[in-house]
Amino acid sequence: MSQPFSAAPRIAALFAKVGPALLSVGTLVLAWELYARISSISPTTLPAPSRVLAQAIQQRQALFDNTVPTISATLAGFACSLAVAFILSVLIDFFKPLRRALFPVFIISQTLPLVAIAPLVVLWFGFGLTPKIMLVALVTFFPMLVALVQGYDSTDRDISALLSSMGASRMRIFLLARLPSSLPYFFAGLRISITYAVVGAIFAEYAGAAKGLGIYMLNAKNNFRPDLVLAAVLISALLTLALFAATVLIQRAAMPWERLEAARKS
Amino acid sequence: MSRRLELRQVSKRFGDIDVLAGITLHVEPGEFVSILGPSGAGKSTIFRLLTGGLEGHGGCVDFDGRPLADACRPFAFMPQHDALMPWRTVIENTALGLEVQGMSRKAARGKVAPLFGEFGLAGFEHKYPAQLSGGMRQRAALLRTVVQDRAMLLLDEPFGALDALTRTGMQRWLQMMWDRHRWTVLLITHDVREAVFLSDRIYVLSGRPARVLREIIIPLPRPRKDLASPEASAIEADILDTLLEPQPAQRT
Structure with missing residues (x-):
């Protein structure tokens, strides 16, 4: 704090944060590379990581052409899912019985094996x-819905009581208190769901698509090119x-x- | 002059549990009255009845001589813990009540801003609550309460969560502010010394189901500075006796 213009401590702090992760990933890749070379496995x-990387660079145009549809499928699907999850979460917050009516359906939807459902x-x-x-x-969809509904319920009771003592309507309380209270839950759900989203899009492409990382992996596998499969995985x-x-x-x-809140509580 | 607030035989049950058993009390305009009682006695339930969070079972509540239902939200309420919204800056928090009343954001902030100095919050307008000390948070919560210009303040254990030193400082500060503004205040507390220091009158409640054990007038002159005067100590000891050695309860 005393040296706000000095970058060195910040870089050191950044390295302390990401250093261990880089070290563990680096060790794994190195072990893989050594094994592939020493064992002279076909x-x-x-393929050795160096080969995967070299092939990825060589095939960069094809990889790029197949990445774009995957990104758009991921983002479009995720945007739809977010919009529907938000609307439903608001409805559930205002009409509690909806939760009991809808949650079982959504929970069942989470048990469907993607392998079976994607081709259908x-x-x-x-x-x-x-x-x-x-x-x-x-x-x-479901992780986002659960995150939002839980987030609304996490609203401080004192804040709700305060707002109703001020004469705020239910809608006003939702907008002023329940919605902002849900933000930490929303973002926690977002971080989890966004990783599912990419996997979901690739799975969908794997089951059938003109272009995309999923179909690229399938074709590479069928052509006995595990190096390209791994490049797409990368x-x-x-x-x-x-x-x-x-x-x-x-x-x-x-x-x-x-x-600031986190610093106060620690 | 009619009484500002008058409760007569107000009762409340939650299921089979009697929480309030015929509470009768009143507050005059410009008076500082405390409700003192053990934890869990149902003190906060009285506030929830007044602010419309709950319906009572019997009894009646008058405000300025008319049934409370006819009065238009006469209370500004300060809940236990400060209930500041962590996502709003201090000035946004303090202007909350005015915004809910329908004032524009700009007008609401314009009305709150000049009061920051008096409340010891100058310079912290655009900080978040997490950046304030415990005492400052309580002062911000009180500012949010009084700026609503309601006929009466309801303060629910406002200093309960503070450390002892900060609490004493806040009690002195509140006393000073009350002397200056003469708000009509109903304060809930389980701190005997706080009640004696701040109040004109105290209602001592029993444990659940709560009833009024005693009404005590505090004749100490104002402004009060000395918490340890013999008169104050005598009143304190008397109240503690009432609270800690109650007569065998007569259930009705």
């Missing part, structure tokens, strides 16, 4: 964007990490008070 069985959805809705949106929504992992980081940044921007 690259069509287990593709069969019913074709190879376009629709089945992807539906599958992404299927895996992300892209999807980076994509998930990027989306996760985006939610963290959005949360920081949307909730500037959160870190």
Whole structure:
């Protein structure tokens, strides 16, 4: 604090945060690389990470062309899922019996194995964007709904009592207290769901698509190119990490008070 | 002059449990009255009846001589704990009541802003509650309460969560503020010394079901500075006797 313009302590702090993660990932990749080289295992069985990377760079145009549809399916599906989850969460908050009517249906929807349901959805809705949106929504909708409903319920009772003593209507209490109270839960749900969303989109493509990382992986596998499968996996992992980081940044921007509260409580 | 607030034989049950058993009390305009009783006695239930959070079972409540239902939200309520919204800055928190009343954000803040100095919050307008000390949070909560310009303040154990030193400081400060503004106040507390220090009159409640054990007038001159004067100590000891050694309860 005494040296606000010095960057060195901040870089050191950043490294203390991400250092262990880099170390563990680096060790794993290194072990893999060594094993692939020493054992002289066939690259069509287990390609070395260096080979995966080299192939990824060589095939960057094809990978890029197949990443774009996956990103749009992920974001479109997630946006639909968020919109529906938000609307339903508000309805459930205002009409409590809805919760008991709807939750069992949604819980059952979470038990459906994607392996079985994805080809069916593709069969019913074709190879376009629709089945992807539906599958992404299927895996992300319920966690978001639960997060929002729990978030509303986490509202401080004193704050609700205070607002009703001021003469605030139910809608006013929702907007002034319940909705902002749900933000930490919303973002926790968002961080979990966004990782499901990418997996959901790839699964949908795997079951049938013209383009996308999922279908790219399937084709690469059928052509005995595990290096390209892993290159696509690498892209999807980076994509998930990027989306996760985006939610963290959005949360920081949307909730500037959160870190102050955390500091106060610690 | 009619009484500001008058409760007659107000009762409340939750299921089979009697919480309030015929509470009768009153508050005059400009008077500081405390309700003192053990924890869990149903003190806060009285406030919830007054602010419309609950319906009573029998008895009646008059405000300025007319049934409370006819009066238009005459109370400004300060709940236990400060109930500041962590996502609103201090000035947004203090302007909350005015905004709910329908005042524009800008007008509400314009009305609250000049009071920050008097409440010891100058310079903290745009901080978040997490950046305030416990005492400052309570002062912000009180500012949010009084700025609503209601006929009467209801304070529910406002200093209960503070450390002893901060609490004493806040009690002195509230006394000073009350001397200046002469709000009509009904205070709930289980702190005997706080009640004696601040009040014109005290109603001592029994444990559940709550009834009024005694009504005590505090004749100490104002402004009160000395918490440890012999008169104050005598009143305190007397109240503690009433609370800690109650006569065998006569159930009705």
